[in-house]
Each structure stands twice: as C-alpha cells, then as structure tokens.
Amino acid sequence: xxxxxxxxxxxxxxxxxxxxxxxxxxxxxxxxxxxxxxxxxxxxxxxxxxxxxxxxxxxxxxxxxxxxxxxxxxxxxxxxxxxxxxxxxxxxxxxxxxxxxxxxxxxxxxxxxxxxxxxxxxxxxxxxxxxxxxxxxxxxxxxxxxxxxxxxxxxxxxxxxxxxxxxxxxxxxxxxx
Numbered sequence: 001x002x003x004x005x006x007x008x009x010x011x012x013x014x015x016x017x018x019x020x021x022x023x024x025x026x027x028x029x030x031x032x033x034x035x036x037x038x039x040x041x042x043x044x045x046x047x048x049x050x051x052x053x054x055x056x057x058x059x060x061x062x063x064x065x066x067x068x069x070x071x072x073x074x075x076x077x078x079x080x081x082x083x084x085x086x087x088x089x090x091x092x093x094x095x096x097x098x099x100x101x102x103x104x105x106x107x108x109x110x111x112x113x114x115x116x117x118x119x120x121x122x123x124x125x126x127x128x129x130x131x132x133x134x135x136x137x138x139x140x141x142x143x144x145x146x147x148x149x150x151x152x153x154x155x156x157x158x159x160x161x162x163x164x165x166x167x168x169x170x171x172x173x174x175x176x177x
Contacts, residue, residue, distance in 0.1 A: 016050055023053040027060045035061055039069040048082035055089035067095020074101035080108035087116035097121075099128040099137040106155050107144055114155045121162050138163070 026032045035058065042054035058066030070090045073079055075098060083105050090097060097120045105117040120126055128134035144156035
C-alpha cells in the first residue's frame with residue numbers, strides 16, 4: 001500500500017481521500033502536518049470521515065491540546081451523531097470530556113457515542129468549566145431524562161445516576177457499573 005506524502009506546504013485539499021491517507025500516516029511521515037493544522041481540519045471540516053481521521057491523528061501524535069480540541073468539537077450538535085471515534089481518540093489521549101459536550105452527546109448522539117460518553121463519565125473524566133455551567137448541564141440532563149426521546153432519556157438517567165453515585169447521593173448504592 002502506498003502512503004500519501006505531505007509536502008510541508010498548506011495542509012488543505014479538496015481531495016478528502018488524500019487528506020485522510022495523510023492523517024492515517026501522520027506518525028510515519030517525514031514532515032507531518034502540525035498539530036495546529038490537524039486541529040484546524042478537525043474543527044472546520046463537514047466530513048465526519050475526515051474529522052474522525054483528524055481526531056485519530058491527534059491521538060497518534062499525543063499531547064494535551066489535541067484532547068482540548070476534540071472536546072470542543074464534541075460540543076457541536078452536528079458532530080454528536082458521529083461522535084464515537086472522537087470519543088475513542090479523546091480517551092486515548094487521556095483527555096476529559098467537557099460537561100456541556102456530554103449533554104450534547106446524550107441529547108444528539110448515537111448509541112456508540114452515548115456509551116463512550118457514559119464510560120468517560122463513569123471514569124471521572126468529564127469536566128465542567130465552572131459551577132454555573134455544571135448546574136446548567138445537570139438541569140439539561142434532568143430535562144432530557146423526562147423527554148420524549150426514550151433512548152436519550154435512558155442515557156440521561158444513567159448519567160444522573162453516575163453523577164449521584166460519584167457525589168455519594170441517594171442513588172449511590174444502586175449504581176454499579
């Protein structure tokens with residue numbers, strides 16, 4: 001299999017397959033694109049395939065800033081339905097999922113994404129920017145838990161149970177994962 005070569009110039013192309021190949025080979029490239037260039041692709045592309053490749057490339061390169069960019073992108077409602085690979089990459093980086101992104105995935109995510117997000121929550125790897133944002137996120141989860149989307153409601157209830165168990169709340173004895 002031939003590998004794509006990055007020429008060290010601009011890391012922007014209309015050839016999605018070529019860019020994905022470059023991202024897959026990022027560790028082996030003689031002059032790989034910078035983390036900032038990869039993060040820009042992650043944040044701006046409309047292609048979930050290219051976004052996933054960028055997230056995996058960031059995981060391959062390591063570094064805390066990669067997890068911050070992935071966490072931020074996970075807050076977008078249009079990304080939530082294809083969030084599984086992004087959550088995997090975030091986990092590989094040892095990153096923390098922003099609480100607001102957790103709520104977004106519970107509300108709009110796929111089964112896989114929701115499951116990965118709950119695993120991060122259960123592992124204590126969901127962070128809140130500030131107490132007010134944390135409070136809003138808890139209110140949003142409570143609202144989702146009683147909403148019409150039964151799959152999202154079930155996941156929201158599980159998230160609330162995990163949070164209650166972590167804080168020693170009344171559901172702590174019931175929560176076992």
